[in-house]
Amino acid sequence: MATQKITLAKGLNMGLRKAMEDDPKVLIMGEDVGKLGGVFRITDGLQKDFGEDRVIDSPLAESGIVGTAVGMAMRGYRPVVEIQFDGFVYPAYDQIVCQVAKLQFRSQGKLKMPMVIRIPFGGGIGAVEHHSESPEAQFAHTPGLKVVACSNPVDGYWMIQQAIACDDPVIFLEPKRQYHADKADLDEDAGPDPLFQSRVVRQGTDVTVLAYGPTVKTAMKAAEAAAAEGRSLEVIDLRTLSPLDMAPVLESVRRTGRAVVTHEAHVNLGMGAELSARITEQCFYSLEAPVLRVGGFDTPYPPSRIEEDYLPDLDRVLDAVDRSLAF
Amino acid sequence: MATQKITLAKGLNMGLRKAMEDDPKVLIMGEDVGKLGGVFRITDGLQKDFGEDRVIDSPLAESGIVGTAVGMAMRGYRPVVEIQFDGFVYPAYDQIVCQVAKLQFRSQGKLKMPMVIRIPFGGGIGAVEHHSESPEAQFAHTPGLKVVACSNPVDGYWMIQQAIACDDPVIFLEPKRQYHADKADLDEDAGPDPLFQSRVVRQGTDVTVLAYGPTVKTAMKAAEAAAAEGRSLEVIDLRTLSPLDMAPVLESVRRTGRAVVTHEAHVNLGMGAELSARITEQCFYSLEAPVLRVGGFDTPYPPSRIEEDYLPDLDRVLDAVDRSLAF
Amino acid sequence: MSHQSDFGPDLVEVFGPSQQDGGPELIQLLTPEGERVEHPDFSFDPGEGVDEAETIRGFYRDMVLTRRIDTEATALQRHGELGIWAQLLGQEAAQIGAGRALRPQDFVFPTYREHGVAYCRGVDPLSLLGLFRGVDQGSWDPNANNFGLYTIVIGAQALHATGYAMGIQRDGAVGTGDPERDAAVIAHFGDGASSQGDVNEAFIFAASYNAPVVFFCQNNQWAISEPIERQTRIPLYQRALGFGFPGLRVDGNDVLATYAVTKAALQRARDGQGPTFVEAYTYRMGAHTTTDDPTRYRLNDDVEHWKLKDPIARVKVYLTRNGLADDSFFDKVQDEADELGHHLREGCKALPDPKPLSIFDHVYSEMTDELAAQRDAFAAYLASFEGTAVSGGN
Amino acid sequence: MSHQSDFGPDLVEVFGPSQQDGGPELIQLLTPEGERVEHPDFSFDPGEGVDEAETIRGFYRDMVLTRRIDTEATALQRHGELGIWAQLLGQEAAQIGAGRALRPQDFVFPTYREHGVAYCRGVDPLSLLGLFRGVDQGSWDPNANNFGLYTIVIGAQALHATGYAMGIQRDGAVGTGDPERDAAVIAHFGDGASSQGDVNEAFIFAASYNAPVVFFCQNNQWAISEPIERQTRIPLYQRALGFGFPGLRVDGNDVLATYAVTKAALQRARDGQGPTFVEAYTYRMGAHTTTDDPTRYRLNDDVEHWKLKDPIARVKVYLTRNGLADDSFFDKVQDEADELGHHLREGCKALPDPKPLSIFDHVYSEMTDELAAQRDAFAAYLASFEGTAVSGGN
Numbered sequence A, B: 001m002a003t004q005k006i007t008l009a010k011g012l013n014m015g016l017r018k019a020m021e022d023d024p025k026v027l028i029m030g031e032d033v034g035k036l037g038g039v040f041r042i043t044d045g046l047q048k049d050f051g052e053d054r055v056i057d058s059p060l061a062e063s064g065i066v067g068t069a070v071g072m073a074m075r076g077y078r079p080v081v082e083i084q085f086d087g088f089v090y091p092a093y094d095q096i097v098c099q100v101a102k103l104q105f106r107s108q109g110k111l112k113m114p115m116v117i118r119i120p121f122g123g124g125i126g127a128v129e130h131h132s133e134s135p136e137a138q139f140a141h142t143p144g145l146k147v148v149a150c151s152n153p154v155d156g157y158w159m160i161q162q163a164i165a166c167d168d169p170v171i172f173l174e175p176k177r178q179y180h181a182d183k184a185d186l187d188e189d190a191g192p193d194p195l196f197q198s199r200v201v202r203q204g205t206d207v208t209v210l211a212y213g214p215t216v217k218t219a220m221k222a223a224e225a226a227a228a229e230g231r232s233l234e235v236i237d238l239r240t241l242s243p244l245d246m247a248p249v250l251e252s253v254r255r256t257g258r259a260v261v262t263h264e265a266h267v268n269l270g271m272g273a274e275l276s277a278r279i280t281e282q283c284f285y286s287l288e289a290p291v292l293r294v295g296g297f298d299t300p301y302p303p304s305r306i307e308e309d310y311l312p313d314l315d316r317v318l319d320a321v322d323r324s325l326a327f
Numbered sequence C, D: 001m002s003h004q005s006d007f008g009p010d011l012v013e014v015f016g017p018s019q020q021d022g023g024p025e026l027i028q029l030l031t032p033e034g035e036r037v038e039h040p041d042f043s044f045d046p047g048e049g050v051d052e053a054e055t056i057r058g059f060y061r062d063m064v065l066t067r068r069i070d071t072e073a074t075a076l077q078r079h080g081e082l083g084i085w086a087q088l089l090g091q092e093a094a095q096i097g098a099g100r101a102l103r104p105q106d107f108v109f110p111t112y113r114e115h116g117v118a119y120c121r122g123v124d125p126l127s128l129l130g131l132f133r134g135v136d137q138g139s140w141d142p143n144a145n146n147f148g149l150y151t152i153v154i155g156a157q158a159l160h161a162t163g164y165a166m167g168i169q170r171d172g173a174v175g176t177g178d179p180e181r182d183a184a185v186i187a188h189f190g191d192g193a194s195s196q197g198d199v200n201e202a203f204i205f206a207a208s209y210n211a212p213v214v215f216f217c218q219n220n221q222w223a224i225s226e227p228i229e230r231q232t233r234i235p236l237y238q239r240a241l242g243f244g245f246p247g248l249r250v251d252g253n254d255v256l257a258t259y260a261v262t263k264a265a266l267q268r269a270r271d272g273q274g275p276t277f278v279e280a281y282t283y284r285m286g287a288h289t290t291t292d293d294p295t296r297y298r299l300n301d302d303v304e305h306w307k308l309k310d311p312i313a314r315v316k317v318y319l320t321r322n323g324l325a326d327d328s329f330f331d332k333v334q335d336e337a338d339e340l341g342h343h344l345r346e347g348c349k350a351l352p353d354p355k356p357l358s359i360f361d362h363v364y365s366e367m368t369d370e371l372a373a374q375r376d377a378f379a380a381y382l383a384s385f386e387g388t389a390v391s392g393g394n
């Protein structure tokens, strides 16, 4: 099959279509996912081709969407829920943490909860309040949920299909800033990596940079800039946030002795905190410097005119790399 | 004024009464807080003495309780919301993280949000599902909220009054297992420590043990047991989880070179992760061992017959102390 | 303007004396005195070729056994065998009437108090005790009897029920006219739950998709210490009118009326006519749970008033007065109840405690490596105590 | 049973032709053709000793200026001066009618589209642009004009409004009969918002406490791409009946009727008679926001149909035909609109960008040491680039 150039939005749209073709039990639910194809057009054309019973425009109520999806899953369906923006997942938070996450445990495995909750996340699109949040840590802290974040078009295509095929509930984070940004070559024959595996996306020897979703691009840029200054950064795209795939991370940090974690979420109790704790527990004697964290500040997301000051960028990553190397 | 022996439940009840006497704008809202005095009797007698307009039994809807409390705060009141059990705070999660936490920032300080959300938290009472949760990390990760946890009757009396006097929204965590457990002497003349300060509750030289809420007692018992084996543990009652009061923590760890954090919440992305990350960042060269974490496992809270296996106890704390010392 | 500003319901009327016993809209087919009465829209119909007296005797037996489950469990809690128990005393007719109106293919979403419905679905009452004893969180297989797990977060199950009903629609199991195929869902919740956003959102979704779901609300007048007036200022069944589907108030202490109304509502759902709200007007005779103390918030007079409306007594009077059952029948039911009591007492104490390492099971469909490592470390830790006594405790 | 299973509303009727223009229950005082009409319960009353024509000319002016705010802001977005804009085209009468019915002591909880109400409260329209430009999240002082900040999380403000109203009750500012003292709250939201749990919980709390709040719902027929039928299958104003307070449907394109009905509802609240639900039946003539493309989901015919009901045109026809306003008046309003447009264009570009370090301000009433340290570190980091050019960007 010939390769084709696709955006992340296209990859997700193709992946959803493929999943719906492969399994008639797959349903899409959410606000404006039908005729409109979602505000980001990720479900574009799917209602036209699969009908209103499989691509379901819902009333404006997130708890209602997720709560009814639980019932559909109990009836044997595989609902894929779209949350319109990260900041609007919270009305559904109770259903997600108390029901979606716990039903398998509560029923001792008699019930499965094969649900995917898609959340466009992160900032950088010049939006108003509540449209640029990074809620991943709150879900990763919740046992029973799996949490993944894609960072590129090809992963988008494969990971959404793998998440839908997973019998556990998966919080699926999509870096909205990348939806229509860079294109990549999709070669369907190549096939995917396992869903719950992290990936070294650039090899290096001096410092390990851990990123996921929107910050993978930031980290890659930083690595290029660093290379120009003769510094070799290894970049790992975590891809899975719960469970974490620590093996490649530990292997890398044992070599470099230094790690920098970057994400858009608040630093305080963000993924960086957990990664720092685990790396320190497991590589204590290899560490030349403490794990440093570059993230969103511990403030609400600011007005968009200064969001680039709030968001980690390559300079702040390089600054952390310098500080790490200075230890 | 003579000292008196009080339980945590009594201390909180007295503190609430005092706050209502001192400021007519203080209101109590929640389910069953009126005639019943709350399922734990923390508001016992308050409706009788302050009336139904100040001690408000609410309809059965947590989002409604917190959301209307926001409006009352905007009108100049100081609502103290009781969430009946930790596991039932989630329907109000959206109002808490998107409104309560953000209104001061959104309004650039033109609005204040002097609200206290009281949450009986933690396990060990033999309860059914959703009645033994530890949601603190999710709130501490949210900028705009302050999060404190009391661990003893005297703190209960003072901290609730200080939280009510605070102009910021405060998530006030009460270790429900301790409500009616040990009594302590309250000497009102002694006066309180500042609300957002951690406290060294036992001095030691070998390992620093960080705890809050229900695990403070666990840590103290562990310290006694350790002392019998000739090991000197320093125990710090964090009291404030957001903001964290790192000064006494860092001072202690720089002396001991070792730290163990214990809480009932899941280890993954729990407070221990953030404490580990900060301690490592700021005491890198003083650390003899990585910060070790003893918490609830990364599973849903189990049936109560095995909850004591799930909860950190003195043996698991001592085990971590041994592992820390073995580094 | 004052004239114009003077519109809206007269609240005095709403909770005035006329309401005390459910008001004129209360659907009743068997009076507290045991008299059969007619209703214009609903009549008790046990179904084609089924003996009516036989059916009513069955209801009596069901209610007696259900009450016995409740009293035994309450006693087991008093003896420390259960951590807590949610009593249903007084709500037997509401639950048996609803439970017996179901067909096998229907699905039930219960609260934590639906012991009578569970019994109707064939769930061993013993398995209900595990959750309250703290050995599990509901051990029955929801798909074995189409009876979901007890849901403790108030109102959450109303949305699950609606979604399940939407699944039934997608399976083409609505309105086909095939009585073996067409299915409905029943969502149980209480008067207090009617205030939760989730329950109201369930009404929205059910109406929007015309889902085959019956919202069965047992208005037992109390949400722990809060009276129904805190949740609504109009009769609760009228809530449905705001969402565009019918609401009915039935005498929840009248098993015949509850059966007739619920059966009609379920059939309406199976026929593809959408959701119905059924308010079973009843009273919580016991405490909220065994840890509650109702004397702090309610008068004994109310309880006495409702004692006269006992759901079981009225059926016994009806059966005896009309010679439809004799002592041998009542004795036999009594014996069955005693057997059940024995089964529960012995069985409860025999319920095995879960193994510590089971904490890590079924968090995910397959245990993650991360969790397996945590389990193994804990197993090694536990093993380190073998022989030695764990000092334990917090 | 089939007879018995045959109850409930006839849906065909509900959204049949009779509904298209609001149905018989639509309260109207000025027809699209500019004819004054009578209504049994509501009449347009500008108040003691106030000239009616003067008032109506004022409404006209308000609506023209409001529309100008909208068109200017839309143009500013097209020119890249705003990131996004939520258009109110077609909803001018609903907002001016409601806005002018308020008294100074009343409090308003808006959505993100209440530009006309903001204007009525005396909020400088320029300050509305900051949020959409991305320089702030609402820069006006809510207590300066009793106009809350725009709320983007759908429905959240309905609960804030109810709580604020409960505060008014506790301040003894309800039902005293003192027109300067008695106050009410108005909660704005849309048809889509009516499905949110928070909005329905607001109905519960408002009814339970009989709070002085008016729920003002602009049913503009759309929630982004979803038509009103997805949210409700009965006329939306009837939602209130399920909660025990009155619901009214007013022609939201009729400023006189909207004013009269809202004024009555607010007075009812101030008098202590509790909440009212007002459905302002209107139409979103523009896109949901400047980033939306309505051609993907709706027919132009609808828009054309509603063009004939323009809220401003009908008032102009009425004023002209009855000789209540001449060209000089209309010209003057036009000039004012041009001035306002100039004010917005120039002012918008002049809105200062926030300072990077302001990110750390007002997170708490006083900055915590923790946050101050973070700010200082960031300040030092920024300083390190001084002179050098930041390569920047993600």
Ligand SMILES: Cc1ncc(C[n+]2csc(CCOP(=O)(O)OP(=O)(O)O)c2C)c(N)n1
Binding pocket: B031, B060, B062, B084, B088, B091, C113, C152, C153, C154, C189, C190, C191, C192, C193, C194, C220, C222, C223, C224, C284, C288
């Ligand atoms: C979301 C949530 N909030 C609070 C509780 C605590 N709680 C348990 S039962 C109950 C009262 C429920 O009343 P009702 O819905 O009338 O049902 P009933 O117990 O009377 O059968 C409350 C407040 C809960 N379980 N879930």
Ligand SMILES: Cc1ncc(C[n+]2csc(CCOP(=O)(O)OP(=O)(O)O)c2C)c(N)n1
Binding pocket: A031, A060, A062, A084, A088, A091, D113, D152, D153, D154, D189, D190, D191, D192, D193, D194, D220, D222, D223, D224, D284, D288
């Ligand atoms: C909780 C939440 N979910 C989703 C959104 C995204 N969103 C913004 S406006 C809108 C539609 C609102 O429709 P309606 O309530 O009718 O108000 P209108 O925009 O038509 O004035 C949606 C879904 C949001 N802002 N908040």
Ligand SMILES: [Mg+2]
Binding pocket: C190, C191, C192, C218, C219, C220, C221, C222, C223, C224
């Ligand atoms: Mg009840």
Ligand SMILES: [Mg+2]
Binding pocket: D190, D191, D192, D218, D219, D220, D221, D222, D223, D224
């Ligand atoms: Mg709308």
